[in-house]
Amino acid sequence: MEQASVFGHLKQQDFPESFKFYIKNKNAQHIQHDQRVLNELVRPRLRIAIVTETWPPEINGVALSLLQLCKGLQRQGHKILLIRPQQKQACSHFVPNKECLVLAQSIPRYPSLKFGWPQYLKVSGAIDEFIPDVVHIVTEGPLGLAALQAAKSKNIPVSSGFHSAFQDFSRFFDLAFLMKPVQHYLRWFHNNTQLTCVPSQNTAQSLQDLGVLCPMAVVGRGVDVDCFNPKHYSAPLRQRWGADEQTAVLLYVGRLSPEKEVNLIVNAFAAMQKNSTKKAVLVIVGDGPEREKLQRLGQSLRVIFTGSLSGAKLSEAYASADAFVFASQVETFGNVVLEAMASGLPVVAYDYACAQQHVRHLRSGWLCALGDAAAFIGFMQRLPDRPTLKQMGLNARSDIQDVGWRHPVQQFEQALYSAAQAKT
Incomplete structure (x- = not known):
C-alpha cells in the first residue's frame, strides 16, 4: 500500500488546534492558496x-x-x-x-x-x-x-x-x-x-x-502538579499510619518486584530503627511478586503496605509523607520521582534517569552513584528533621512546577x- 505524503493538500479543518488562532485572524481563503506558507506554518x-x-x-x-x-x-x-x-x-x-x-x-x-x-x-x-x-x-x-x-x-x-x-x-x-x-x-x-x-x-x-x-x-x-500537590495532605491518614508530629514518614511508590530493590529500602529502614532515636515510619505503596517476601522482611519494623493506590488516595499518600525513597537502578525514567517532588517531597535516589534530571543534591534530595548501596543507606539513616524535610520538599516542588x-x-x-x- 503506497502511503500518500502527510504534507499533501491541506484543508482548513486539517489545521491543528494550535494554529486555529491564525486561521481565525487571517484571510483563510488566501492562506489556502499559498501552499508554501501553509507548509511553513501548519502541519496536518x-x-x-x-x-x-x-x-x-x-x-x-x-x-x-x-x-x-x-x-x-x-x-x-x-x-x-x-x-x-x-x-x-x-x-x-x-x-x-x-x-x-x-x-x-x-x-x-x-x-x-x-x-x-x-x-x-x-x-x-x-x-x-x-x-x-x-x-x-x-x-x-x-x-x-x-x-x-x-x-x-x-x-x-x-x-x-x-x-x-x-x-x-x-x-x-x-x-x-x-x-x-x-x-x-x-x-x-x-x-x-x-x-x-x-x-x-x-x-x-x-x-x-x-x-x-x-x-x-x-x-x-x-507531571500533573494539581493532582500531585501538597494540598492533598491528610492528617487522618498519617494517624492511621501511626505517625505523629515528630514522626518522619518515608514513602516508596512502585512495583514490588526484584528489579526495584525495595528490599534495600526495607534494610536501610531497619538500620535507621536500630541506630537512631528518631521516630520514623516506612510506607510502601504498590503490589507485585515480592510483596509477601518484603512483608516478612519488615514485619518487626514500622513498615506499612498499602497495596496499589490510584487517584485521590495516591495523591493523599504522597502529600502526607515526608520523604520519598527510590532504590531502583533499571529505570528508563521513573515517573514516581516527579510525582513525589510535585507532592512536596525530597527524594533519596541514585544519580541517573529522572532523579539525575530533576533532583538537586542537598537542595531537593540526596543523590548517590549507581551501585553505591552503602551511600543510599547512609542518606536514609541521616535524614534531617521534619522541618528541614519540609523545606527541601518545597524546593523540590518549586523546581518542577513547570514540568507539565x-x-x-x-x-x-x-x-x-x-x-x-x-x-x-
Missing part, C-alpha cells in the same frame, strides 16, 4: 496507530505516560487507533477514534499485567481500515511484533518506544541466560523501525551501546511527524 493532523500491551487502568509509568501523550495528541486534532489487549475494566479518561482489542494473557509473576496475543489478521485488518500515517509501537512484546510485521508489509512508517530495560531485568530474576537473546531481539526490533522514542538522553546512549542504530527522539515525561505534559506531547508529535516522513 496525523492518523496514528498506537500499539501497546499496557494501558490504564493498569498502574505503571508506561501506561499512565502513554495516556497523557495520547490525550495531548488528540487535543491537537490527531486521530488515534489504539491497539491493545482486552481488559476487565475500561479506561474512563480517553476514548480513541478507533480501537482494536486482542486477546490478553497474564505475564508470569505479574498476574495483574497482560500481554497481547499476536493476532496478526485482526491487527492487520484494523490498520487497513484506519489507514494510519504512522504506526507507533510502545512495547516490544508479541502484539508489538505482529504490528511491526503488519505495518512493514503495507509500507507504513513505524516508530517505536523504549520504556523498560528488559535486558537488565534478567539478573534480578535468575534469568541471566536470557540476557543475550533479549539484547539481540531488542536491537533487531528497534533497528527495524524508522525512529525510536526514549524518555531521556541516558536511555538513548544505552540503546546505542546496545547496537540500536535507528534515529532516536527524546520524549520526556511530565505540554512539552512532552510536542516532542512526541514531532517524533511522529519525523517517522511519518521517513521512507520505509
Whole structure:
C-alpha cells in the first residue's frame, strides 16, 4: 500500500488546534492558496496507530505516560487507533477514534499485567481500515511484533518506544541466560523501525551501546502538579499510619518486584530503627511478586503496605509523607520521582534517569552513584528533621512546577511527524 505524503493538500479543518488562532485572524481563503506558507506554518493532523500491551487502568509509568501523550495528541486534532489487549475494566479518561482489542494473557509473576496475543489478521485488518500515517509501537512484546510485521508489509512508517530495560531485568530474576537473546531481539526490533522514542538522553546512549542504530527522539515525561500537590495532605491518614508530629514518614511508590530493590529500602529502614532515636515510619505503596517476601522482611519494623493506590488516595499518600525513597537502578525514567517532588517531597535516589534530571543534591534530595548501596543507606539513616524535610520538599516542588505534559506531547508529535516522513 503506497502511503500518500502527510504534507499533501491541506484543508482548513486539517489545521491543528494550535494554529486555529491564525486561521481565525487571517484571510483563510488566501492562506489556502499559498501552499508554501501553509507548509511553513501548519502541519496536518496525523492518523496514528498506537500499539501497546499496557494501558490504564493498569498502574505503571508506561501506561499512565502513554495516556497523557495520547490525550495531548488528540487535543491537537490527531486521530488515534489504539491497539491493545482486552481488559476487565475500561479506561474512563480517553476514548480513541478507533480501537482494536486482542486477546490478553497474564505475564508470569505479574498476574495483574497482560500481554497481547499476536493476532496478526485482526491487527492487520484494523490498520487497513484506519489507514494510519504512522504506526507507533510502545512495547516490544508479541502484539508489538505482529504490528511491526503488519505495518512493514503495507509500507507504513513505524516508530517505536523504549520504556523498560528488559535486558537488565534478567539478573534480578535468575534469568541471566536470557540476557543475550533479549539484547539481540531488542536491537533487531528497534533497528527495524524508522525512529525510536526514549524518555531521556541516558536511555538513548544505552540503546546505542546496545547496537540500536535507528534515529532516536527524546520524549520526556511530565507531571500533573494539581493532582500531585501538597494540598492533598491528610492528617487522618498519617494517624492511621501511626505517625505523629515528630514522626518522619518515608514513602516508596512502585512495583514490588526484584528489579526495584525495595528490599534495600526495607534494610536501610531497619538500620535507621536500630541506630537512631528518631521516630520514623516506612510506607510502601504498590503490589507485585515480592510483596509477601518484603512483608516478612519488615514485619518487626514500622513498615506499612498499602497495596496499589490510584487517584485521590495516591495523591493523599504522597502529600502526607515526608520523604520519598527510590532504590531502583533499571529505570528508563521513573515517573514516581516527579510525582513525589510535585507532592512536596525530597527524594533519596541514585544519580541517573529522572532523579539525575530533576533532583538537586542537598537542595531537593540526596543523590548517590549507581551501585553505591552503602551511600543510599547512609542518606536514609541521616535524614534531617521534619522541618528541614519540609523545606527541601518545597524546593523540590518549586523546581518542577513547570514540568507539565505540554512539552512532552510536542516532542512526541514531532517524533511522529519525523517517522511519518521517513521512507520505509
